[in-house]
Amino acid sequence: MSCPVLRAHPILALACGCALAAGALVACNSDGRTLRPADSSQTESVYTPTTTTTIPGASVPAVAPAESTEVSFQLVLPWVDGGTIDPRYTCNGDDVQPQVSWFGAPADAVEMALVVIDTDANNFVHWIVGGLDPKDPMIGENQVPVGAIEGANGFSTAAAPVVGWRGPCPPAGTAHHYQFTLYALDQQIELPTGSSAADMQAVIDASSIAAAQVVGVYQTP
Numbered sequence: 001m002s003c004p005v006l007r008a009h010p011i012l013a014l015a016c017g018c019a020l021a022a023g024a025l026v027a028c029n030s031d032g033r034t035l036r037p038a039d040s041s042q043t044e045s046v047y048t049p050t051t052t053t054t055i056p057g058a059s060v061p062a063v064a065p066a067e068s069t070e071v072s073f074q075l076v077l078p079w080v081d082g083g084t085i086d087p088r089y090t091c092n093g094d095d096v097q098p099q100v101s102w103f104g105a106p107a108d109a110v111e112m113a114l115v116v117i118d119t120d121a122n123n124f125v126h127w128i129v130g131g132l133d134p135k136d137p138m139i140g141e142n143q144v145p146v147g148a149i150e151g152a153n154g155f156s157t158a159a160a161p162v163v164g165w166r167g168p169c170p171p172a173g174t175a176h177h178y179q180f181t182l183y184a185l186d187q188q189i190e191l192p193t194g195s196s197a198a199d200m201q202a203v204i205d206a207s208s209i210a211a212a213q214v215v216g217v218y219q220t221p
Helices: 010-029 197-207
Strands: 074-076 100-103 111-118 124-132 175-185 208-219
Touching (some): 111 197, 175 197, 197 208
Antiparallel strands (some): 074 100, 111 124, 111 175
């Protein structure tokens, strides 16, 4: 490398001198080897971009939906679904009305109703009650909430309707299944206490928006 004489420009002369010095330094550090030409595979970038899964036709990456935290509508009794009913709740015991509770009722429920039938005795009605407040999700043992409407059960006669709970009382040696169904209704049951089970069930069926169920089994010794 050669530089022109730059007497009038000492700064440029200095820069040129520095460049010459740098070139000389590189030359001095060379070990005599030459670089091998790059092959075809070295012409590609080693950068690997991240990828996202997209739905065909969509303009944005697919995003997994958030897991639902909604609580399912469930009925709770003193026994599990399919479990044995304690004799104290039957005619062989004290015929105690069991505690009933629930959770997860639909937000738009106006009223709740409970129907208890013996599915092994032509759906014999042991208890039917409506007018239950969705926001007060428990019926205490041997209690009936204020404002509740109890229909006549299967022990009724034309001359003497029987309302309220009457427990399981199947023939001896035969296991029967008792189905407890809690209904969420979108309207009130406008019937008086003592109405027939058939009339109450018709209104319940017409206004039901959800139902939860538990079955209990009992066999008279």
